[in-house]
Amino acid sequence: QSVLTQPPSVSGAPGQRVTISCTGSSSNIGAGYDVHWYQQLPGTAPKLLIYGNTNRPSGVPDRFSGSKSGTSASLAITGLQAEDEADYYCQSYDSSLSGHVVFGGGTKVTVL
Amino acid sequence: QVQLVQSGTEVKKPGASVKVSCKASGYRFTNYGFSWVRQAPGQGLEWMGTISAYTGNTNYAQKLQGRVTMTTDTSTNTAYMELRSLRSDDTAVYYCARDNGSGTYYYWGQGTLVTVSS
Numbered sequence: 001q002s003v004l005t006q007p008p009s010v011s012g013a014p015g016q017r018v019t020i021s022c023t024g025s026s027s028n029i030g031a032g033y034d035v036h037w038y039q040q041l042p043g044t045a046p047k048l049l050i051y052g053n054t055n056r057p058s059g060v061p062d063r064f065s066g067s068k069s070g071t072s073a074s075l076a077i078t079g080l081q082a083e084d085e086a087d088y089y090c091q092s093y094d095s096s097l098s099g100h101v102v103f104g105g106g107t108k109v110t111v112l
Numbered sequence: 113q114v115q116l117v118q119s120g121t122e123v124k125k126p127g128a129s130v131k132v133s134c135k136a137s138g139y140r141f142t143n144y145g146f147s148w149v150r151q152a153p154g155q156g157l158e159w160m161g162t163i164s165a166y167t168g169n170t171n172y173a174q175k176l177q178g179r180v181t182m183t184t185d186t187s188t189n190t191a192y193m194e195l196r197s198l199r200s201d202d203t204a205v206y207y208c209a210r211d212n213g214s215g216t217y218y219y220w221g222q223g224t225l226v227t228v229s230s
Contacts, residue, residue: 002156036216038157045207045220046149046157057218089157093215100173101147101159101215 003028003097004090004104011110012080020107022073022090028102030071033093037066037075040087040106049088050075077109085111114138116208116221123227124198131194132224134208141184142166145211146191148182150204151223158204162211163191198228 005023012018022035029035035053038046048057050066053073063084065076073092077084090104119133134146148160161172163182170182181194191208206224209217 034214034216038217040157045223046217047220048216048218051216051218052214087156091157091215091217097174100171101162103149103157103159106156 002105003094003102004092006088006090006104006107008105009108009110011112013112014080014082016080017076017078018080018109019077020075020088020090020109022075022092022104024071024073024092024094026071027096028071028092028094029068029073031095033095035066035068035073036091037064038089038091040089042086046089080109080111082111085109114210114219116210116219118206118208118221118224121225121227123229126199126228126230128198128228129194129196130198130226131192132206132208132226134191134193134221136189136191136210139210141186141189145213146182146184147209147211147215147217148193149207149209149217151207152201152204155204160193160206165191195226198226200228202226203228 010018037050039049040046053068054066063079088107094102115137117135142165145164147162163170165184183192208221210219
């Protein structure tokens with residue numbers, strides 16, 4: 001199992017708001033390491049969605065937002081659209097693993 | 113524009129080795145590192161390790177220590193990932209990603225499918 005825990009799936013109707021949690025521990029998110037989020041469409045490479053907990057790269061719609069508190073982080077998608085149906089991964093560092101990068105297990109977002 | 117172009121699909125037998133390349137363009141090669149991330153069929157992302165293109169220093173995932181070697185060639189702006197003693201559970205798509213030092217992967221290669229099968 002992954003060091004960072006995500007729900008396997010979330011779903012919502014078009015226009016709704018969904019959130020994806022990423023739960024870690026005191027050796028990763030709780031230690032102050034930044035959390036990044038990636039979106040992966042089927043058959044394609046991951047795409048950086050949120051970096052440094054809350055920042056959006058140029059070109060990412062403001063429907064996507066990130067937050068972090070304590071040992072957890074969250075990705076919110078507001079105004080859900082059909083094109084948002086994808087897998088989403090959180091990523092951070094873990095000090096117990098010699099500063100290794102760790103990913104969450106991924107969350108499949110389904111637009112109903 | 114930044115591009116990372118990876119080598120093509122590989123089919124290997126158990127026990128063999130594979131070396132995947134990642135050719136970078138559109139930026140100063142030694143200003144960034146590379147991380148390698150793999151994804152088994154239907155599974156999530158797994159970080160394999162990171163190499164600095166400037167120093168050549170590496171940091172490998174513990175589970176792959178001893179089987180993986182990452183290198184860079186500054187004359188061709190290419191990063192390499194070699195995995196030895198391949199097993200069936202090494203079957204995956206292997207991605208290179210440009211590492212800006214903070215673990216943020218903005219640019220990714222297109223992925224290389226490595227199939228390990230007898």
